[in-house]
Every structure is written in structure tokens, then in C-alpha cells.
Amino acid sequence: MKGTYKKLNLAHLEAVLPQVLEAARQQQWTYETFLERALAAELDGRERRALVRRYKAARIPKPKSLDAFDFPFQPTLSERRMRELGDLSFLKTNTNVVFLGPPGTGKTHLSLSLACLALAVGHSVLFTSMAEMAQSLENASHPGLMRQRLRRYIAPSLLVIDEVGYTKMTQEQAHHFFELVTARYEHGSIILTSNTSFAGWGALLGDEVLATALLDRLLHHAEVVTINGPSYRMKDRQSETTALAAQAAPAPPETGAKSVGVATTGEKSRRR
Numbered sequence: 001m002k003g004t005y006k007k008l009n010l011a012h013l014e015a016v017l018p019q020v021l022e023a024a025r026q027q028q029w030t031y032e033t034f035l036e037r038a039l040a041a042e043l044d045g046r047e048r049r050a051l052v053r054r055y056k057a058a059r060i061p062k063p064k065s066l067d068a069f070d071f072p073f074q075p076t077l078s079e080r081r082m083r084e085l086g087d088l089s090f091l092k093t094n095t096n097v098v099f100l101g102p103p104g105t106g107k108t109h110l111s112l113s114l115a116c117l118a119l120a121v122g123h124s125v126l127f128t129s130m131a132e133m134a135q136s137l138e139n140a141s142h143p144g145l146m147r148q149r150l151r152r153y154i155a156p157s158l159l160v161i162d163e164v165g166y167t168k169m170t171q172e173q174a175h176h177f178f179e180l181v182t183a184r185y186e187h188g189s190i191i192l193t194s195n196t197s198f199a200g201w202g203a204l205l206g207d208e209v210l211a212t213a214l215l216d217r218l219l220h221h222a223e224v225v226t227i228n229g230p231s232y233r234m235k236d237r238q239s240e241t242t243a244l245a246a247q248a249a250p251a252p253p254e255t256g257a258k259s260v261g262v263a264t265t266g267e268k269s270r271r272r
């Protein structure tokens, strides 16, 4: 029997069969129900394994979710719009999503959240930073290798390019970036994050004409989400600084006004 499972590639069913048989005996399943449940167990195992494989291939640095995003902290960002993007219809229309804003406003978090949703429903995804991608394409020593590397970024149904704008591109890198955006145009979505407004992309790519042509393709079918708000990183830093300042502050002089102290403690615990 062992060999049969192997030949039919039913590794998951083989692993869970004792439990399925036990349930079948206890609940007196019909033959039909048994076969259905056994096949469902195999399918479920295969889907879980495929999801793990997709996650690995996507090179997601850290899984994130829209549910974990503090929307009230970022009032210029519409939660409804983000939830709509979360239904992933932008992938069906090969629409791009561009997050623009200063550091710490959640651009990478939101991109990762959409990437994780896409992975969960079976899309292939690749997450890369602009610097990493530019370097990988630049280091291709011959045209064949370059085409192969380019294919790696063209093939997934969703490509996330993080941190466009942190480093100025060389002429060659700008050219490869243009080639990639052109290749994915109307074929597959790109999610892109940048701290540089589009007006600054000419300087970023070192070529105004190339930047205009690239933006023309990138933005033809695109949702541009601009976040103008505070940095979430600084929020953490600020609360740390406040806590440290409170620790460092000298203790208030004992004035005998004990009731005030008691009231303050009570106030604190209520707030918590």
C-alpha cells in the first residue's frame, strides 16, 4: 500500500489516513463521504504546501496585515480605499498601486499586507527593494543572464518594488527599470513604494525623458495612494523618550499632599 500512495503522489492522505479512518468508523460514514473526505484531506495538504512554497518564493521579509494597521494614526489614508485594494481586483485588471509618502508612514506595511493577501489566494508574488533589483540586473555579466534575471521580475503575477528613491540610479539601472516597467505594463501589477514625488523621478533616474516614459506606463492604470502623515517609527521613539524622561525626572517633593498622589495613581489605572 505504501508504494501505491507514493506512485499516486498521495503523501498527505497517507499521513492523515489513520485519523480519517477512525472518524469514518466512529461516525459511520458512507463510502461516498469517506472518499470525499479522504480526497479533501489530500487537497488541503497540497494547498498548504503550495502556500508555504509561494511564501518562500515571494521573499516576504515579514508578513503584515491590514487588520494590524492603525488607520486612525494615519488620517490622510482612507481605510475604505485600502480595504477595497485588499479585495485584489487591481490584480485582475493589471493595475499598479503606488504608495507615496515620507519614511515610517506604513508604505512597506501596506504593500506587504496586499502581497500576503495575494499569496493567500494563490497568486505568485515577488518582493524586492529597488536597490536589490537594480543591483541584480546590473550584475548580470552577459545579455542571456540579464534576460533570465529580468524574467524573474516579470514572471510573478504581483511584483512589489519597495523603496524607490532612496538611491539615485545609474544610467544602466534606470534603463533596466524602464525595461521592466514596460514588460509588465498591462501584463502584471506592480506595487511600488517611494518617498520621492513623481516630479523628482527625472533626477532619480538621471534622465527626464526616460522618467516621463516610465511614469506614463506605470501610471496609465494605477492607484496612487499618497500618505502625508507622521512616522509610526517616531511614535514608538516618542513614547520611549517620554517614558525615559519621566524616569529621569526628579521625584516630586513630599508635601504631605498624599491624597493627590493617590488620586493620580487611580487616574493612571483607570486610563489603562
Ligand code: ADP
Pocket: 064, 068, 069, 070, 071, 073, 074, 101, 102, 103, 104, 105, 106, 107, 108, 109, 110, 193, 232, 233
Ligand atoms: P515606510 O515603508 O513608509 O517607511 P513601514 O511600513 O516600514 O514605513 O513602517 C515602519 C514600521 O511601523 C513597520 O514595523 C510597520 O509595521 C509599522 N507601522 C507603520 N505605520 C503603522 C500603522 N499605521 N499602524 C501599525 N503599524 C504601523
Ligand code: MG
Pocket: 107, 108, 109, 162, 163, 193
Ligand atoms: Mg518602507
